[in-house]
Amino acid sequence: MSVPLLVATLLVMSSVAYFFGRRRAFAVAQGRLRSLHSLPAYYGLYVSIWCGLPALLLLGLWVSFEGTIITKLVVGGLPEEIRNLGPDRLNLVVNDIQNLVRGSIVSSKPDAAMRAAAERYASLQSISHAAMFVVAIAIAILAAALTLTRIRPQQRARNAVERILLWTLIASSTLAILTTVGIVLSVLFESIRFFHAVPITEFLFGLDWSPQIAIRADQVGSSGAFGAVPVFAGTLMITLIAMLVAVPVGLMSAIYLSEYASARLRATAKPALEILAGIPTVVYGFFAALIVAPFLRDNGALLGLNIASESALAAGLVMGIMIIPFVSSLSDDVMNAVPQALRDGAYGMGATQAETIRRVIFPAALPGIVGAVLLAVSRAIGETMIVVMAAGLAANLSANPFQAVTTVTVQIVTLLIGDQEFDSPKTLAAFALGLVLFAVTLCLNVIALYIVRRYREQYE
């Protein structure tokens, strides 16, 4: 029996329980509905919730932990020599077993031990599924029956239902915090493991980044090099190029649209620019890699410039285009918050529109604009697809925008894609980079949101 089917069954059961609960409420009221504390429907809901909720919660937990527990059990039953392989090799073995169970292709030819393990895995899985099915249904029936028999006229069914609802609401709102905690824990744990293998100072200040060498132990320089400075520098360079495109263009178009443009132009140009914000980043990546980069390379060659086909310039330029609407809509908001009285003050003594904007509105809006730019920077640093598709893989420490550089996000993706082993320094390095990325963007966001909030309060 599959999990979706079980879920569906439980849902059906809980709807049935609703009707039982309601009928029971009518019955205990003995025709005097007024004697009930709540409307009969609430008794129905009460029973229905008790029938469905605990069973579904259990189901969720079961599905979440089943895989891990079964794997532990199977690994425990493996022959000694396999168990002592070391964590990364063991992981491969487990993967093979799982693939064997699913009936898909396996990387090595299955031997007897493997096949036995796979069989064990499959049998454990079916036992677990059966047990889950029985337990979940039993809990549902039991809970429904118990609540059903305890329905009394004076029972505060509405309050009980509302309390459960409120707790559901509270739990949902807490998810935001859980997510943040989850992010922090997941990157932090793996990073700490990484920093056991590679000293944090080497990671933060080392000038040499070549994690790929670490794959094979017999190679020269097998330890790999994890000095992330070139990666950080590359990220900063591409971000800088993106900002050089996005800030002037975004700011000036916001100014033109809000202060100069006719209503007709505004009604067409503004949504048109906002389309740029809705385009998926992978599309920008394609645009950068297949259209902008070759264009720059070929035209650079005409001018005698040597522009790499994965130049920082192409990636940064396209990233800048992506961020234009972000900058322009944020700074539009910010400048609209500048009170009309200041404009009037400037116009009232004969300032031209440009002078008013440049000397009054812009300085007044500056804190908000700085906040907007910080948010844009955080966006650029965390942007992934454009750089994955258009920037390089090799970590060059260079200030030449025509050269290929790599970025934090590119490295995270290349270190983690298609790799099955989770314990090598190589994969852990991705989490360390993720930690840096999360910390930096978090700081930028917090500062930016704070500045913008302060700014808004100033003109409230």
Added chain:
Amino acid sequence: MESQAISMKGNLDEQHDLSRARAAPAPTVSRETRGQTVGELRSQSARMRCTGVNVFYGEKHAVKNVNIDLGNNEVLAMIGPSGCGKTTFLRCLNRMNDTVSGCRVTGEIVMDGKDINARGVDVVPLRAQVSMVFQKPNPFPKSIWENVAFGPRIHGLAQNKVELDEIVVNSLQRAGLWNEVKDRLHEPGTGLSGGQQQRLCIARSIAVHPEVILMDEPCSALDPIATARIEELIDELRENYTICIVTHSMQQAARVSQRTAYFHLGDLIEVGDTKQIFTRPQHQLTEDYITGRFG
């Protein structure tokens, strides 16, 4: 005073001032008497002459056929119940209504022989000549010094820093603010008290050396002491400027103005010598208003 008269006369045949403006036809007697306004519409030495001014906000007719003169070296007070169009009319005088979308102004407002609403008139020099102080003090979020230097700077009135400094100090002195801020010129103007802010705005206005100053309820946000200070200032400024002030305080109008205009629902009801308006109003509505029967 004489020098101004001379310069005015000289200005009439200057080509580059408001050069592309069409010359206004000479106002005729018949036009002057149009409308229901009673009293002395015209003054002997008119700095600005308004004839048949109408303002519409979309469909709304906010100012109806107003004829009035702003005399040289004179304070004109405009009074009237809320919403009667005082601010709207005041804003016509330096074309601030241009910035309001959907606002339409008709009629003539003649200054230096030119209609300021004529096509081709540049609002920038016009507003440098006819400067405006607003109801709510609106200092720019910059230092006090920068606030006052703003106008002279954009208009290029100072050749160098020394001259600019001189203008700033001079303006602050004339606005009666110098002694209070001379030690904190580089602190933000928004950090001053309300009354000081309003005087800063006045200083900012007079720093561009306007010829006419328009003030829209300049004291409505101020306490009596600050109000008195500003009233004194207005009286001093009268020597060199033409001033038009909107106020809700009849006492203030009586104290600072030479002439008073009474507006009612967009109509200019009565204009005349301030003393006469407050003692012997000719129109029933004016009388009702100043005796406090409504408004």
Added chain:
Amino acid sequence: MSNAAATSAAGGGAARRHVDIVMAGMARRRAAERRFRLYGRIAIGVGLFFLVVLFGSIVSNGYSAFWQTELRLDVKLDASQIDPQGGRDPAILGRADYGGIIKHRLREMFPEVHGRRDRIALYGLVSNGAAFELRARVLANPSLIGQTVSLWVPADDDVDMLMKGKIKRAGPEKDRRLKDNQLRWIDQLKADGRLEKRFNVNFFTRGDSRDPELAGIWGAAVGSFYTLIVTLLLSFPLGVAAAVYLEEFAPRNRWTDLIEVNINNLAAVPSIVFGLLGLAVFINFFGLPRSAPVVGGLVLTLMTLPTIIIASRAALKSVPPSIREAALGVGASPMQAMIYHVLPLAMPGMLTGTIIGMAQALGETAPLLMIGMVAFIADIPRGAFDPATVLPVQIYLWADSPERAYVERTSAAIMVLLAFLIAMNLFAVMMRKRFERRW
């Protein structure tokens, strides 16, 4: 008389008023004004220019992918070859050598071709998928056996590219993908009316493939569908519940402040970080399957929640308090007032926010790379637990492929993705218009 007036009177009779100084500067200031305006126009022009170039290059690169060069073969379905026993058993029919039949037919068409090299070059004109199509045809209709059927089969991607003018005939032979003899055969086929561009059905009905002419977006589209369904089922109720709590029931205290700060920050956390979370928590810790839409949906849920919560709160805020007061006034509990009176009014706004969140999720790539949705998957997923990929990841995979023919397919896939996104956003806009405040 003041200083200012004195200075203006100085210099004899020709008094220089300040307004003259102002006038003198006007030409310069007008020029500055015009320049400033011009910068603004340039900025907007640059933005719109990029928009046009982006769309233009994608459409001009991609529209041709909706047609595919196909080759008409008249193959004789010899019963002795396909079904020697004559039992029409599908298992036996399925095992027959359809590739051989097609090759045989090609040899018949070009009897002058001899030699192994030349023959391989000849076979290379037809896609590997031709045999599968023939097989499918026969299996669907075994009565064809014994007849000669006229069949359009996809040509090889190089032939397709040549027909679309995307690779050149000129240049030294050794640099070309298509050799001289192949070009000759192609010309002959074209002259016979056997080579034609036809609507590319495969593109819309098949999964990924190593052969560009057989690669389609259906697999990715289905993967996207499952992923989005999971995302929607989780994020909509959770987002609305969180918004309702924060807006209607939460006391103002440190805890709710913390939640609020968290939501605002999560909205700005790079998407790839959510991918790391998904990898570490859902896959490594909970042991959920890699590459599965269900994990993708979970990750995207966490990502879109802030959007939905923020939009839903705005929708709740716009419901006037009088509605709540009226409901409370007739004796409803706060929860009842919420559910029966406030929520229905806020629902359009919440749905609009959800659609926008879904559009974001549909276009998201980076976090899905982290949880293994980049695997090469040719099969169409049949459920949320099957390995799958999604449209944007498919685009990424194709964009990374070296074959020339993938460029147009990538662009075409982008066009399809953008069409979905535009439809979703238009729907959201229409909904917003339709339900704009009625009170």
